[in-house]
Amino acid sequence: MSDLSGYPRTDYDSEGIDEGTVAGTPWQxxxxxxxxxxAAAEVTPGFAEPTAVSVATVDADGxxxxxxxxxxxxxxxxxxxxxxxxxxxxxxxATNGRIALAYTWPGLFRAIRFRGVAEPIGADELRAxxxxxxxxxxxxxxxxxxxxxxxNRDALEAAFAEWEAxxxxxxxxxxxxxxxxxxxxxxxxxxVEFWAGxxxxxxxxxxxTRIGDGTLDDPxxxxxxxxxx
Numbered sequence: 001m002s003d004l005s006g007y008p009r010t011d012y013d014s015e016g017i018d019e020g021t022v023a024g025t026p027w028q029x030x031x032x033x034x035x036x037x038x039a040a041a042e043v044t045p046g047f048a049e050p051t052a053v054s055v056a057t058v059d060a061d062g063x064x065x066x067x068x069x070x071x072x073x074x075x076x077x078x079x080x081x082x083x084x085x086x087x088x089x090x091x092x093x094a095t096n097g098r099i100a101l102a103y104t105w106p107g108l109f110r111a112i113r114f115r116g117v118a119e120p121i122g123a124d125e126l127r128a129x130x131x132x133x134x135x136x137x138x139x140x141x142x143x144x145x146x147x148x149x150x151x152n153r154d155a156l157e158a159a160f161a162e163w164e165a166x167x168x169x170x171x172x173x174x175x176x177x178x179x180x181x182x183x184x185x186x187x188x189x190x191x192v193e194f195w196a197g198x199x200x201x202x203x204x205x206x207x208x209t210r211i212g213d214g215t216l217d218d219p220x221x222x223x224x225x226x227x228x229x
Contacts, residue, residue, distance in 0.1 A: 012199065012203070013109065013198075014108065014110060014196045014197050016204045018204060022194065022206050025216060026189070026222060027076040027216035030074070030192070030216065031074075033105075034050070037110070038051070040108060044107065051070055052070055053102060054066055054067070054101065055069055055081060055099065056100040056101070057092040057098075057099055057118075058096050059088070059091075065089075065092060069082075071101075071103070072129055072184070077216070078119075078216060079101055079103075079114060079187055080185060080187070082121075082126070082182065084144070084183065085180075085182075086146045086148060087146040093185060098118075099115075099117060099118040101113075101187050109196060110197070111194075112193070112194055113191075113192070113193040114187045116191070119185060119188050126183070126184055129184075130182065135175065139160060139167065142163045142167075142179050143163045189210065190209070192207070192222075193208075193227075202229055203229035206224065206225075208224055
């Protein structure tokens with residue numbers, strides 16, 4: 001399909017968001033929308049991974065790079081995710097800490113956009129999260145040299161099997177030690193935008209802009225404006 005101009009259009013019909021209905025802080029509004037997305041996923045066929053986010057970084061040449069990951073942390077400090085020090089994300093954030101992250105829920109006609117800087121997640125938090133990962137996900141994190149080339153699928157599965165043999169599944173939460181390259185970042189936002197799709201493309205865009213040093217739940221640290229769609 002080379003021309004999508006004739007593709008059927010959907011007239012977005014969310015309840016919208018405005019200056020009167022938005023929560024008092026970006027954390028309160030984020031928590032509400034993420035909770036509603038998780039609840040919708042539990043009852044809506046095809047609504048998968050409501051905590052998936054797009055993460056954008058910039059490489060050494062200034063070229064943007066975006067990928068979809070799962071947000072494994074979310075509190076009033078900001079959303080966070082895990083990765084590997086071998087990954088492209090890690091290389092890029094080591095030289096340029098600027099980052100953008102977005103939740104997008106097409107079925108709800110909603111999105112949240114965070115822009116800011118990436119802050120490393122502490123080792124204690126990472127270890128606590130590591131212990132909650134399924135055994136297979138732990139083994140995969142050990143076996144994969146993330147973002148690096150590999151000759152074929154068979155080689156990847158062979159590496160997985162080697163780590164399975166090294167750390168058998170005993171059922172214990174510490175059966176697989178957290179690898180030294182396991183890492184994560186949290187977004188310290190300087191801007192959070194809440195987008196709600198409306199009819200005739202007159203979408204709502206309510207933006208919180210940082211004016212202080214507090215958390216996402218500190219009203220004094222944020223100014224609220226509306227942007228045109």
